[in-house]
Amino acid sequence: MLKNAQITGFADEIHSDIKIQVRLLKELGIDFLELRSANGKSIASYTKEEAKALKEYLSEQKIQVSALGSPIGKISITEEFEPHFKVYQNVVEIAKIMETPNIRMFSFYIPNQEEPEKYQDIVFDRMEHLVSYARKESVILLHENEKDIYGDTAFRCKQLFDRFYGEHFKGTFDFANFVQCGQDTSEAYELLKSYIAYIHIKDALFATGQVTPAGEGDGMVREILEKLDKMGYEGFLSLEPHLADFSGLKNLEKNPLTKNISSGEAAFTIAYEALKKILI
Template sequence: MITLTGFADEISPDLELQLDVMASVGISHIELRGVWGKNVLDLSDEEVAQIKKRLDERGFRISSIGSPIGKISVTDDFEPHLIRFRRAIELSRAFEAPYIRIFSFFIPEGHDAGDYREVVLDRMKQLTRIAEQEGAQLLHENEKDIYGDVGERCLDILQACDSPHLRGAFDPANFVQCGVRPMTEAYPLLAPYVDYIHIKDAMMGSGKVVPAGEGDGELRELVRELKQRGYAGFMSLEPHLSAAETFQGYSGPELFVTAVEALKKLLVEQDVAWN
């Protein structure tokens, strides 16, 4: 059975409204990225304790720490980032989150990603080795303009790091925005490494984000494949449906519900159960 989760900060910066809307659509897990307008890594210990208390009181669990680790330029100083990475690990323990989402560094505009392969792989290996030592489970998300933005380079990272502590978070819309057909081109390469699914869809060419099943993200094919595979992990809603997104990708309560309904429709079509 698939477990639904999502980036509740797309609903509102307010924790209680996040939980209200998630509860109203029957979702009891959250991919924690932001609360009260603050990125998860910037929360104080007191704020973490307060959030954890409310999550426990209302029966919510955290599926993943939606960290921004690796979402800096490959030319930026890496050492301060390692400090933030260790904070992400601390938070994964505090929230009992099984995963930490990371990225593989933005490539300077106009430069070839291959020119930065060695430094990217070195950094990713450092993150992976720390995760191994600390017992943390990392998820690399394919994201436009980072090194691992297309299937071949995602595979390069995963094979080079060669660790069960680094797996893939598969994001169909992000592949579409890179001109990659997710299921036709990327998934066949990455299938053995995919442990987590981000649900958003997009139109090829314009890159416009749309509800699941309404774009070129091959979401129906993805759900069908996951059913055949017997996938029983998380599907995390990251709608990005607002025309005026904030840094955290604000969608608002109504559009978030629209995104949930679109995904549930796809799951019903394929006779896939969820909780």
């Protein structure tokens, strides 16, 4: 199944040290990584010089970058936008250095207990600026559904795609994030399948929100991957285990759940093996 899809992953969940990340990727036979952080530093904070040095190392190791796992759009909609846009401009430059057009992004945190629709105009205005710049710079923004942001449910993701979908704005489908929002992933897939260009592989339980290896939760991972296979999907399948605590986790989730696997290397390997079992 999905013989022409490429496995990649958030290798910073293996270890903060890029050399340890690369070692395990090579042991598992993975030639790509989704670059979110390396050596304990967010890719969005890298200078051009640092990025060039990292790219040189990855090229020497024959590891390619499938996408930048950027934090763009992962700020409150009430926060000032201009400083964040400058971070975004740097991320675009880093993507070029890493020779990937793909930049993972989000659609802004909504204040607790408030209706997302209240902020639709400002969300869309900011997204317009981001997408316009992506078009100008020839990169692709991959919007990830994520709990607590505007595009958390499939319905609001579709609103964004109805407005912005095109060569420079496409969708990342994350099973676990939909489950954690109480969203049926099969319904989400049917609504969004025309916009999906990238897949995050992690699963979760409706009852607790706990992340599980693919196929062990309520995300219907196998069933949806089978549908993608029939559609001829040839993109990336990106492992995002979230099975062990790792450096930077508290900055990625508002209220991260306690993880029950102590080793990042073990967690990533478990996630990889669970996916391979589904793909057989």
